[in-house]
Structures are given as structure tokens and as C-alpha cells.
Amino acid sequence: MIRSRRSIRLPSYDYTANGAYFITICTHKREHSLGELINGEMKLSVIGKMVSEKWFDIPNHHDHVKLGEFIIMPNHIHGII
Numbered sequence: 001m002i003r004s005r006r007s008i009r010l011p012s013y014d015y016t017a018n019g020a021y022f023i024t025i026c027t028h029k030r031e032h033s034l035g036e037l038i039n040g041e042m043k044l045s046v047i048g049k050m051v052s053e054k055w056f057d058i059p060n061h062h063d064h065v066k067l068g069e070f071i072i073m074p075n076h077i078h079g080i081i
Contacts, residue, residue, distance in 0.1 A: 020068060025077050032074035048072050055079060 009015065027033050034048035044052065052072060058081070059065055068080030 021081050023077075023079050023081060027075045030075045034072050034074055034077070036074055042072060042074075044072060051077060 015021075033045060034051060035042055035044040037043075042048075052070075055070055055077070056067065059067060065081060070079040071077065
């Protein structure tokens with residue numbers, strides 16, 4: 001079953017323009033596959049470590065991209081790109 005979601009994009013905004021973009025990416029079915037919180041500290045799983053490595057590798061593939069803050073939670077990531 002495909003869910004229909006309401007787009008939060010601004011219809012007249014040019015998303016190809018330079019600027020900082022805040023992104024959130026959720027895991028499939030919001031499963032806690034990126035790691036777990038133990039005593040208030042995030043312990044990354046193998047998948048979580050891979051996601052972290054790939055995030056920080058982005059500028060090596062796209063010269064014009066700069067990374068801002070980034071955090072991995074058990075079932076999603078937040079980042080500024």
C-alpha cells in the first residue's frame with residue numbers, strides 16, 4: 001500500500017537554488033535500524049555507521065555541497081546540507 005503524503009514544498013520556490021536545506025530521512029517502517037540510545041548516548045549499528053560514513057563522504061562527490069549539523073537517531077537522521 002502506497003501512502004499519499006501532503007507535500008510541504010513551497011510551490012513557487014526554486015529548490016535548485018543555493019542555500020541551506022534541513023533534511024530528515026526516516027528508516028523503512030520507522031524501524032530502529034540505525035542504532036539505539038543507551039544511557040542517553042546513541043550507539044550506532046553497522047547500518048548507522050554506514051549512514052554516517054556516507055553522509056560525510058557527500059562532499060567528496062559533489063564539490064559544491066557543504067555539510068552542516070548532522071545527527072543520527074534510532075529510526076531517522078537530521079542534517080543540514
